[in-house]
Amino acid sequence: MTFVAKPRVHHPKLPLNEIGLTRRDYEGSVSTLCAGCGHDSVSAAIVQACAELSLPPHRFAKVSGIGCSSKTPSYFLNKSHGINTVHGRMPSVITGANLANRDLYCVGVSGDGDSASIGMGQFAHIVRRRIDMLYIVDNNGTYGLTKGQFSATNDKGSTSKKGVPNLYEPIDLVSMALQIGASFVARSFSGDKRQLVPLLKAGLKHRGMAFIDVISPCVAFNNHQGSTKSYDHTRQHTENVVNADYIEEHDEITADYEPGTVEDVAMPDGSKLRLYKLDENYDVHDRVGALNYVQRRQEEGEVVTGLLYVDPDASDCHEILDTVHRPLNELQEVDLCPGNDMLQTINASFR
Amino acid sequence: MQPTDIQDPNYFHKVVDCQWACPAHTPVPEYIRLIAQERYTEAYMLNWDSNVFPGILGRTCDRPCEPACRRVRTEEKPVAICRLKRVAADNKGDISAFMPRVPQQKNGKRVALIGAGPASLAVARDLLPLGYEVHLFEKDPSGGGMMRSQIPAFRLPIEVLEEEVDQILDMGVVCHFGQEITSMKAMLDQEFDAYFVGTGAPRGRDLELPGRAEVDEYIHIGIDWLSSVAFGHTDSIEGKVIVMGGGNTAMDCCRTSLRLGAESVTVVVRSAFEVMKASEWEKEDAMREGIPIINNRPPKEFVHENGKLKGVVFECVKPVEEDGRLKYVPSGEPDVFIECDHILMAIGQDNHCPWIERDIGLEFDKWDCPVLDEVTLQSTNPKVFFGGDSAFGPENIIWASAHAHQAAISIHLMLSDKDLKKDRPPEGVNLLSTKMGVHEWAYDAEHDPSARHLVPLVEKESALSNVKVEVELGFDRALGEAEAQRCLNCDVQTVFTENLCIECDACVDICPMDCITFTENAEEDSLRQRLTAPADNGEQALYVSTDLPTGRVMVKDEDVCLHCGLCAERCPTNAWDMQRSVVHVPQLGSFAE
Numbered sequence: 001m002t003f004v005a006k007p008r009v010h011h012p013k014l015p016l017n018e019i020g021l022t023r024r025d026y027e028g029s030v031s032t033l034c035a036g037c038g039h040d041s042v043s044a045a046i047v048q049a050c051a052e053l054s055l056p057p058h059r060f061a062k063v064s065g066i067g068c069s070s071k072t073p074s075y076f077l078n079k080s081h082g083i084n085t086v087h088g089r090m091p092s093v094i095t096g097a098n099l100a101n102r103d104l105y106c107v108g109v110s111g112d113g114d115s116a117s118i119g120m121g122q123f124a125h126i127v128r129r130r131i132d133m134l135y136i137v138d139n140n141g142t143y144g145l146t147k148g149q150f151s152a153t154n155d156k157g158s159t160s161k162k163g164v165p166n167l168y169e170p171i172d173l174v175s176m177a178l179q180i181g182a183s184f185v186a187r188s189f190s191g192d193k194r195q196l197v198p199l200l201k202a203g204l205k206h207r208g209m210a211f212i213d214v215i216s217p218c219v220a221f222n223n224h225q226g227s228t229k230s231y232d233h234t235r236q237h238t239e240n241v242v243n244a245d246y247i248e249e250h251d252e253i254t255a256d257y258e259p260g261t262v263e264d265v266a267m268p269d270g271s272k273l274r275l276y277k278l279d280e281n282y283d284v285h286d287r288v289g290a291l292n293y294v295q296r297r298q299e300e301g302e303v304v305t306g307l308l309y310v311d312p313d314a315s316d317c318h319e320i321l322d323t324v325h326r327p328l329n330e331l332q333e334v335d336l337c338p339g340n341d342m343l344q345t346i347n348a349s350f351r
Numbered sequence: 352m353q354p355t356d357i358q359d360p361n362y363f364h365k366v367v368d369c370q371w372a373c374p375a376h377t378p379v380p381e382y383i384r385l386i387a388q389e390r391y392t393e394a395y396m397l398n399w400d401s402n403v404f405p406g407i408l409g410r411t412c413d414r415p416c417e418p419a420c421r422r423v424r425t426e427e428k429p430v431a432i433c434r435l436k437r438v439a440a441d442n443k444g445d446i447s448a449f450m451p452r453v454p455q456q457k458n459g460k461r462v463a464l465i466g467a468g469p470a471s472l473a474v475a476r477d478l479l480p481l482g483y484e485v486h487l488f489e490k491d492p493s494g495g496g497m498m499r500s501q502i503p504a505f506r507l508p509i510e511v512l513e514e515e516v517d518q519i520l521d522m523g524v525v526c527h528f529g530q531e532i533t534s535m536k537a538m539l540d541q542e543f544d545a546y547f548v549g550t551g552a553p554r555g556r557d558l559e560l561p562g563r564a565e566v567d568e569y570i571h572i573g574i575d576w577l578s579s580v581a582f583g584h585t586d587s588i589e590g591k592v593i594v595m596g597g598g599n600t601a602m603d604c605c606r607t608s609l610r611l612g613a614e615s616v617t618v619v620v621r622s623a624f625e626v627m628k629a630s631e632w633e634k635e636d637a638m639r640e641g642i643p644i645i646n647n648r649p650p651k652e653f654v655h656e657n658g659k660l661k662g663v664v665f666e667c668v669k670p671v672e673e674d675g676r677l678k679y680v681p682s683g684e685p686d687v688f689i690e691c692d693h694i695l696m697a698i699g700q701d702n703h704c705p706w707i708e709r710d711i712g713l714e715f716d717k718w719d720c721p722v723l724d725e726v727t728l729q730s731t732n733p734k735v736f737f738g739g740d741s742a743f744g745p746e747n748i749i750w751a752s753a754h755a756h757q758a759a760i761s762i763h764l765m766l767s768d769k770d771l772k773k774d775r776p777p778e779g780v781n782l783l784s785t786k787m788g789v790h791e792w793a794y795d796a797e798h799d800p801s802a803r804h805l806v807p808l809v810e811k812e813s814a815l816s817n818v819k820v821e822v823e824l825g826f827d828r829a830l831g832e833a834e835a836q837r838c839l840n841c842d843v844q845t846v847f848t849e850n851l852c853i854e855c856d857a858c859v860d861i862c863p864m865d866c867i868t869f870t871e872n873a874e875e876d877s878l879r880q881r882l883t884a885p886a887d888n889g890e891q892a893l894y895v896s897t898d899l900p901t902g903r904v905m906v907k908d909e910d911v912c913l914h915c916g917l918c919a920e921r922c923p924t925n926a927w928d929m930q931r932s933v934v935h936v937p938q939l940g941s942f943a944e
Contacts (some may be wrong), residue, residue, distance in 0.1 A: 004790070004920055007798035009425055011865045011884045012913060034925025036855045044860035136518050191856060219855065219923045235901060256922075 006030050018054035026051045030077040038231075039138045040215030043075040043148055045193050046107070046136075049200035050077060053246070061097045061104045064274035065090040065119060067112030068145050068218075069138035070271050088119025089133075091126035095317075098131050098284065101327040102318050103201045105204060106127035113143050116152040117169045118289055123173070127209055128180045132316040134203045135182075137173055140218040148221030159226035167219075173297060174308065174309035175209040178291045183314030184210035185290070186244070186307045189234050190217065198245035199307060202273050205246045208316040228301075237302050241293075243276040244307035267312050275307065352873050354897045354904075357846065360780040363932035365892060366909050367842045369432060372419035373919035374746075374753035376936040377401040379432055380842040384794060386435055387835035389828070394439035396449045398453050401936070403473040403519075404498075409437030410823070411502055413630060413747040417746020421839050423910050424888070425864070428803035430827070430837045438831035451480040451940055452557045458482035460472055460766045465532055469472055469748045470739030471551030472519045473755030474762070475817075479522045481763060486817040487524050487542070489788045491582075494520060497551050497740075498748060502576035503607050504819040509931035517586060519544050535707040537737075545734055547761045548721075549751070552740035554703035559694060562653030566694075569660035571599045572655075572695030580607055580818065586613045586629045590692030593663060594618045594887070597627035597648060602637045608695065609640060609700040610818040616642050617689060619663070620700075621649040623670045628679060632726065636822065640815065647679065653694075662690040673848035700745050720744060727761040727771040728754060736761055749906070776937035782930040785843055786919070792929055796916040798863075799836040809867075840914045844932045847905055851897045854903070858918035858927055859883065864911045867918060873905045882908055 006027075014022045018148040026047040050057070059184045060080035066087035079103075085093045088125050089110045115123045116138050126135070141154040150158075150166045153173065159165050179186045181324040184206040186284035187284045188196040196350045197213065203210035215234050228237075247264070249270050261277040265285075275284060281283050297304045317323075324331065337345075355362060365371050371381040377398060383396035389585035412433050429630055456602030460483050464471035467489035476486045478670065493499065494516045498507065508590065532538060540547065557563075563570070571782035579585040592613040594605040608616045618637065620627055624646045627909050634820060636642065648665035667684035670677045702720050706711060713732040714722040721730050730738050738754030740746055761771050785793040807824040808814070814822045826834060859867050859870035865884035872878070878893065879886040886893060891910035898904060919927040 004915065006861060006917060007800065007863045007913060007915055009677060009798060009800060010863060010915065012424065012885060013887070014865070034923065035921045036853070038858045040860055040921075041856045044856070062581050191854060193856065217855070219853075223853070230854060232900075318586065 013229070017051055019056060021051065021054075021272055023048060023051040023055075025079075026057060028073070028078045031069065031072075031075045034144075034220045036066065036219040038140060038214075038218070039069055039072050039074065039188040041193065041198070042136065042138055042214050043072045043198055045095065045190075045196045046076045048193070049204060052197070053201055055105060055202065055204070059103065059105055060107060061101075062107045062109065063090050063094040063097065064109045065111075065114035067111040067114045068217075070114055071108055072138065073107075073109055085309050089116070090114065091119065091122040091131075094133055095126060095129070095131050098133055100315070100321065101325050101329065102132065102323070102325075106131070107204075108133055108135045110135070110137050110142060110204070112137060112153040112173075113141045113152040116129075116173060120152075124176065124180055125213065127177050127182045130181055130183065130209045130314065130316050130320065131175045131305055132318065133210070134206075135209065137211075137213050138216040139173070139213050139229070140216050140222055141227070142218050142219045142222040144221050148218075155215075155228040158228040159224075161224050162223055163226065169261055172294070173211070174294055175291055176214050177209075178287055178294070180208065182211040182309075183208040184307075185309040186211070187303070187305045188217070189238060189305060190213045191231055191235065192305075195240065195243055195305065198243065201246040202244045202307065205267060206268075208269055208311070221310065234303065237261055238305045239281045239302045240296060240306045241277070241279045241304055241308065242306040243278065244310070245274045245276075247272050247274045265310065265312050273310065273312065278306070279320040284308070287311075287329055292339050320340050352878060352893065352895045353873060355892070357584060357782075357894075358776040358780070360934060361506050362892065363780055363782075363842075363844050364934045366912075367934070368419040370842070370934065372415045372742055373402075374415065374750045376753075376841065376909045376934065377416075378934070379769060380838055380840050381432070382439060383432070383435055383835045383838040384840070386831055387795065389832070391439050391442035392444045392446060392449070394444060395443040397448075398436055398439060401938070402749060402757070403476055403750060404469060404752065405436050406440035406515050407498055407529070408434060408506050408748060409440050410511065411498070413751055414438070415749070415828045421811040421841055421911070424839065425839070425913060426800075430525075431803055431806070434806055434826050435831060435834055437825045438828070439449065442831075443823055444829060450518070452524075453479045454482045455483045456482065460484065460544045462545045462547065462551060462762060463488065463538060463541070464547045465538070466496060466527075466548065466550035466739075466741070467491070467494035467528070468739055468751065469498055470741075470751035470755050470758075471496075471547060472516060473752045474547050474672060474738065474759050475524050476519045476522065477756060477759035478762065478838070479524070480940050481569070483526050486527060487520075488530055488532050488813065489528070492529045494528070496525070496549070497574075498756075499919065501574050503580070503603050504604070505579065505606065505814065507608065508819070508821050513670050533706050535713070536711055539711065541736075543734075544766055545736065546734065547739045547758055547762065548704070548741050549739045550704065550741045552700045552702050552745040555600075555696065555702045556699045558650065558698060560650060560652055562655055564940075565658060566653050566655045566660040570694045570696060573604045573658065573695050574700060577603055577607060580611070587609070590614050590695055591690055592616045592695060593689060593695045594695045594697060596620065596697035596699070597622060597629055597644075597646075598697060598699065598707050599629050599633050600700070602629045602633040603693075604695040604697050605637055606677040607818060609642065610815055613693075616846055617690065617691075618642060618644045619648050620624035620644060620646045621648055622679070623677065623865050624926075633752070640811065644662050647682070649679070654688065654838060658696070661690060662688055663694065664688050680900045683921045702741055702744060704741065709889065715758060716865065724771075726757065726775070728758045729761055729771060733765070759939045760937060777848070778937060781933040781934035781935070782844065782846060783933065785929045785931055790920065792916055794840050794929075794931070795836065796914075796929070798807070798839070798913050798915050800836055801833065804830050804834045839896045842928050842932050843914050843916070845894075845907060845912065845914070845918055846928050847894065847896055847907070848926050848928070849905070851898060851924045852896075852899055852905065853924055853926075854899055854901055855923060857921040857923065861917045861921040863915065864913055866908050866910075866912045868906045869899070869901075869903045870906060871902070878906060880925050882906060884908070885908060907938065
């Protein structure tokens with residue numbers, strides 16, 4: 001927790017983006033999380049991604065549930081809309097926001113407790129319904145806010161700070177998301193912004209359910225030897241398969257990855273996703289293959305990261321429901337009231 | 352890049368831009384903190400220890416520290432360091448308890464100081480506490496040198512000058528005032544153990560142009576004229592005055608003329624406004640008093656009629672940049688004639704030691720400056736040392752203090768039969784953590800975004816009516832405290848301990864100035880371009896760690912760091928700590944001796 005406010009002054013050469021804002025304009029208030037919390041890095045990555053995409057902050061709806069992770073929307077995008085909702089209920093609220101205003105960038109931030117325990121049902125159903133949003137889970141495998149009990153994503157055999165092993169199987173949210181309909185599934189690490197920021201950009205621009213599971217170590221309760229979600233363990237056991245970046249038409253390569261196989265995927269709006277395949281045999285468009293691969297590597301104790309599955313042409317909830325193409329608040333009486341003649345026709349059809 | 356050696360005393364010293372830029376290396380942030388704590392006496396003594404004349408310098412210093420101030424790079428205007436120094440001097444209490452003790456029992460060594468200006472006085476101050484018998488020779492009836500004769504009283508009140516001069520004289524200097532030294536040979540015959548020459552650069556330059564001889568009566572050399580005003584020999588100047596020259600002496604001449612009754616005063620400068628030697632604020636002060644400064648006009652001829660000066664003809668030129676240097680070419684405009692009754696010539700000054708015989712083993716170079724060792728300030732006669740303007744040509748008071756400290760060390764080493772170079776005390780640095788507890792630091796870490804505070808001035812009319820009315824009122828305590836908050840505490844360093852770092856990025860994310868990057872190591876040039884924000888200011892160092900577990904290094908660009916301590920606040924493992932660096936600049940009576 002920090003008491004010294006972050007000064008407003010910034011580097012004299014801090015660049016302006018296309019809408020005349022600096023990265024600092026996308027920040028929120030100073031974090032009250034523990035110093036060194038991975039979640040703060042995720043917030044910083046969101047700030048960087050939004051600034052680089054030149055997205056207008058007031059077009060965002062950021063929604064969260066309860067927990068350390070769910071405090072973080074206060075720490076980014078100060079000038080956007082946001083609700084800190086009930087435990088595990090972020091999906092319901094963000095569904096409403098998105099259905100009412102399909103033009104908003106909907107960002108949901110949740111944690112392993114919020115999504116994999118109390119909000120499990122909500123999580124499953126929002127993925128299934130393919131709401132057009134970016135769903136981020138800050139996954140630290142522990143209940144940090146209540147002093148470090150195992151959460152549902154904590155690996156079996158991983159120990160608590162005092163050395164007690166976890167006895168239960170973990171829930172893998174990536175596998176679930178793959179299984180029940182997310183059209184963009186990725187996993188990343190808070191300590192690797194070089195991978196995380198481009199993934200966030202791609203996720204923000206993806207139409208439909210984009211899910212990113214971010215391993216985000218808890219420095220206070222789950223960063224010890226014996227933990228499988230510590231900085232050290234994560235660095236040693238991640239296997240990066242496909243990195244992704246969102247490329248707008250006018251800009252060229254921004255991500256600085258080692259050269260591998262590059263594949264461009266066209267997005268519906270004319271822009272493209274650029275994929276950097278580090279494992280040539282991995283097919284990022286094969287949902288079942290991805291599911292198998294992730295689970296097999298998990299059995300072997302490795303954490304697969306990167307963009308694991310993407311279907312840029314998948315339908316989203318609005319398409320499935322064939323909703324009106326404009327935000328509800330833009331609809332006037334003339335759009336909403338069909339008129340007396342139509343009413344008469346409808347009534348007549350029931351006679 | 353190689354990992355940074357923070358044990359090198361110069362590394363963190365350089366980060367304290369103001370202290371590094373100060374010739375005497377005054378610990379600026381430390382005394383500014385003392386002012387913020389209303390500990391004016393301590394702030395004064397810290398200054399006095401290092402620069403010897405805080406009250407005088409707080410009004411007249413050339414302020415090399417201010418353009419160097421980090422605040423110029425982060426937000427535009429520097430901290431008003433010089434004026435804060437004056438706040439310390441104006442509000443100090445009784446300092447007698449802090450003054451060095453001068454032993455009654457002398458050490459048997461006699462040192463002669465020639466010229467009673469700032470350089471000699473500072474040497475006296477450094478040597479007296481060690482038991483030396485110090486003799487001071489001066490042609491004027493009182494001490495102070497150019498601080499008395501050339502700085503007008505409206506910038507430096509006589510009481511302030513005398514207080515600080517007397518502080519030193521009262522330590523037991525044997526004064527020989529009103530005695531002009533006319534022969535160095537005769538001085539050497541008196542067999543002092545060491546000699547220090549601090550006679551300044553007393554010869555004002557003249558200009559040989561057509562008509563010069565005929566109007567001699569109306570042309571005055573600037574520094575001589577200021578001196579005769581200071582000693583009360585001149586108390587008026589009539590008619591229209593032209594001041595020639597663009598340095599601080601020219602500014603003092605024009606402002607003094609205005610106060611002594613000149614009908615009009617015009618400053619005419621050969622070169623462009625931007626390259627004038629006068630300090631920015633002295634130009635502003637003159638212009639605020641309504642004095643026009645005309646640039647790019649080299650003088651051509653003095654016009655006279657019946658032996659009386661009528662005016663000066665000036666050529667018109669314009670500056671052209673050639674190979675990065677300014678050259679002046681005719682602008683094509685016709686010559687201009689400016690009417691005047693008096694001319695004050697302030698076009699520079701030179702060393703001038705006609706009283707030093709050239710056959711006594713004391714060599715001079717082709718510019719008539721003594722041949723000196725730049726570190727020890729020893730001349731080719733091992734018993735004779737030089738300092739201040741008489742050493743390397745005209746500089747300023749703060750340089751005189753700096754030279755004096757070095758010369759005093761040299762004299763002391765020589766008279767202790769030690770080697771002047773090998774036995775010279777080294778510089779050093781101490782690092783002290785400022786961490787007091789969770790979120791508690793022993794300094795005011797918070798950044799104050801306020802703009803530089805303006806100094807209140809006396810009303811223009813009363814300022815111009817009397818040459819002795821000080822123009823600047825100085826900051827009062829409240830303004831001083833407010834201005835002190837603007838200091839970025841650049842001496843509280845961000846110290847990084849590699850083996851504690853878990854590479855969580857918290858410091859990178861929180862740093863408001865994007866100073867910190869974790870990246871693969873590389874050569875400096877490429878590293879500078881690969882940081883979170885490009886480090887384009889090559890003058891400022893990069894702080895590079897040893898390799899971290901991921902194979903990367905931590906690189907911090909020192910350029911625009913606010914020293915706000917947020918990296919240390921956010922660091923979960925205390926790999927970052929805010930540590931106050933105390934630079935030990937060797938000085939007699941200070942730490943090393």
